[in-house]
């Protein structure tokens with residue numbers, strides 16, 4: 177695993193296992209982490225988490241949103257695969273979040289405090305401050321904030337405390353790597369712009385120089 181400093185999280189939403197493993201081997205050392213989401217886990221099975229763990233830290237984007245008992249059952253399933261972190265929704269409240277924090281694998285928890293899609297502006301994003309407060313009190317490692325909404329991102333960064341802000345919405349969703357960093361984002365989650373790029377590694381290295 178890399179000691180190289182990178183703040184890029186490659187969101188490899190790929191459903192063909194061989195392609196995913198090959199690309200992870202190619203870029204795993206050059207990014208902070210690889211994030212996988214439901215499409216990959218449904219297509220390849222949960223063991224893909226530990227298989228990819230050979231190449232990078234793995235962030236499991238499950239966006240968990242359930243009652244504590246179910247949250248616990250989900251965590252038991254992924255604890256065996258030893259991901260670096262898991263992404264959860266925060267709106268389900270303190271009891272569900274506490275169950276996540278108590279997981280036995282020492283898995284870090286990243287909470288969704290706002291989203292990058294326009295629909296999130298109606299219900300979720302107006303509540304970012306309360307969600308961040310809950311995440312902070314629970315001891316979350318990080319929060320998700322939109323890398324394509326610099327105004328919201330800078331508001332979030334003022335109240336994030338010690339948590340890291342993970343920013344999707346870069347590239348395909350209109351956000352800019354530098355713009356999101358200058359607005360207080362810590363880690364840039366980038367999917368299609370990496371895995372649809374003809375030269376993903378070159379793209380990553382150039383981005384950091386941009």
Ligand code: BMP
Nearest residue numbers: 187213290291292344345348366367368
């Ligand atoms: P892309 O760069 O291809 O748009 O991928 C972004 C990734 O981040 C996807 O896995 C998506 O599910 C996730 N994501 C997002 O786009 N916006 C959010 O607010 C939260 C996310 O987890």
